[in-house]
Amino acid sequence: MKFTTQNPDKSLHLVSLGCTKNLVDSEVMLGKLKDYTLTDDTSNADVIIVNTCGFIDSAKEESINTILNLHDERKEESVLVMAGCLSERYKEDLQKELPEIDVFTGVGDYDRIDELVNAKRSNFTNDVFLANDTNDRVITGSNYHAYVKLSEGCNQACSFCAIPSFKGKLHSRTLESLEKEVKSLISQGFTDFSFVSQDSSSFLRDLGEKDGLEQLVSCVEKIEGIKTARILYLYPSTTTLSLIDKIADSNVFVNYFDMPLQHITPSMLKIMKRGKGVEKLIELMDHMKSKPNSFVRTTFIAGHPGETQEDFEALAKYIEEYKFDRANVFSYSDEEGTTASKSDAKVEQEIIDERADILGEIIAQTTQESLEKEIGQTFEVYVDGESDEHEYLLSARKTIWAPDIDGEIYINDNELVDEKGEQKQLEFGKIYTVKVTELIGDKLLATVIK
Template sequence: MSNKLHIVSLGCTKNLVDTEVMMGKLKNFELTDNSEEADVIIVNTCGFIDAAKEESINTVLSLHEARKDDSLLVMAGCLSERYKDDLMEQIPEVDIFTGVGDYDKIDELLIEKKSRFSEEVYLIDGAERVVTGSSYHAYIKLSEGCNQTCSFCAIPSFKGKLNSRNLDSIAKEVEGLVARGYWDFSFVSQDSSSYLRDQNVKDGLTLLMQRIELIEGVKSARILYLYPSTTSMTLLQNIAKSKIFHNYFDMPIQHINDDMLRLMKRGFGKEKTLELLNYMRSLPNSFVRTSFIVGHPNETEAMFDEMCDFAATFGFDRINVFAYSDEETTSAYDMDEKISADIIAKRAQILGDIVSQSTKMSLAKEVGQTTQIVIDGESEEHEYLLSARKLIWAPEIDGELYVNDRTLDEDLEFGKIYNAKITELVGDILTATVDNATTSK
């Protein structure tokens, strides 16, 4: 088999980890950005909502149009898993279909040139990854599947119930990455605060943090995707005590109106959700991220207005806005009083404008502060500007800042922690002056 590989990873960071596993299994291939010269093209798809599904299918078809005749086109991941029978019938352009259970078998599938769908979701267990996008940061997957029954979410229908990795597996992966020079980690799953609950352990994240803190060389870590009803005050307090894990709180609450939260089957109502959020916000140097869904069935103007007021006033550092997507296999799919696409789009725009202002307010508070940053490389804006981020920020999610000055005589190193003073907010980008390097968190 010829050995040029073009691979595309769509969707979330969990998909990215799976893509990196496939790259690890195909290390004998030469990666190419030019799909037209590739011998193998792999698209790791997302099947979460309509927009993601459309992007996945369009990507597959556009790559097929430009590929050379003797190449192999592989459609993998969530969309392929969710609609395997329909896609295998309707997209004959694809040579190999595979879902969410065979990422570590991709080399075998290419040799066999056959489609395969394993019954179990793949969990990393000793597989070597080719980490992309950074020389010092990596995402670590905690689990697959989800035990929640959110009205709008189809993930459990094709990824199944919660299936947590054991602590030894995760620690071994982190240790291996530290040995390769990685020191900053983001721990991810569909519902991270439920980690190990499928093994009858209620404080799984606390045990995880204790284990990771014992690994020499880990300087920085954060947990993504906390779920309100499985996040305890004790967990938040333990994060606050950690010398390695940042006060980084990523909790998608989806709404704030009590009636809507019940319709969404979110487990917690407004009072308990606020209790968690207010505690997160009260912690020193905390960073609070959330997401909202607009246009869920039965969402009234009053409910939407309440969400907008809350988004504008709470003081979130970052907010994602999702337009409701009507997904089969979900309980919301069968609900009456659907919101029209026009109204959903209008509400998404209104809330999006509020989010933009909220983000700018969060960034403006940084001006004049001294903080720890990591320099990632030259910026795309100007050759004299360096692209960096605050150490607490999640890479590629929370944005970047520009280093435009320094007090050091030495050259600045990429992937190194520096103390810096935030000097200005230009549009929605912070600028900073580097003061000195630090080897501590």
């Protein structure tokens, strides 16, 4: 049954937690509930949805706290919905322990959320929902950038990760489906795209194609109207030198290389089941770095079971020497059902935290060095809008950077003199060439040139 609101004045408050892949699913739900008016007033919203994250302990805690706080604030007759990964992963326990929730749903019913809300009914479909070109998504947060999900699920068996247990095996979308969605988004005015999935470099491998991402690059390049694109979440064992070359040779895809490494020593990569020899891994990373204007991002785990002091010191040395443009470090935490959680070689929590702090300090320094290299440079940016810092400062993002995670550039003027000598207001969502004048803290300051 198709649900449409009888009262167009009904309001919806949606919170999307976790990764950008969750955000795409949240945007699908917004599309199915587009007859509702979006509101920030949680005390008067008719429907409240929390799309939860179940990846690590801190994310689980945030999901539970968010939904309980919203329950405390909501009006009596509202509908409170818990959706997403955490809900899927612990569906039996949560339904017993959280009577406050009106509707539980997992990762398979995003495109049926209107029916579930209307019927005030919980449901967990066995199949994981796979985004497609027919979903009427409501893109949030930008008038020019959109995330596009390549696939769902993951075939990897990393020792520390529980995602395959509730997201299932890899299910790739077809190139035709992706092409249709991108063209639809372009027709709505979107020009910058980030392609995402749990394991993007395995795209189409479940359909018998080993060069799926290279095919994607070729396909997307032929679509008119795209200004820039990037791929997030490459996996070491399914990333090739030819893929890196394909991205670097593209006139649409920027030289953005995002590969979570997690570690760098042979023993730890074997324990973590990361499936790539150190020599090959370093070859890949060096190849990325060799590309013109490349930007390399990664993540690491500190204190995984079996990590010796020697392993840790080797990792710290590699991070210091490679000088990643951006990186994140996570403290290891046990995840139910994973091989790491059953290990007898656990590292003490105090040592885990100490190692994470040390790596965090190194990463902060290399990030700062990456930003300092930008001083005096001229490059293109997207102007997003007014900054939160000051009404006279505009917020911008280097075109190669991914939204929200790689930084913000302040522009201290909102007008530009064109070729005719006329003053013109800068348009949000458009590309401008800027010159960086200084770095204050972790923010670059720049002036528009053209």
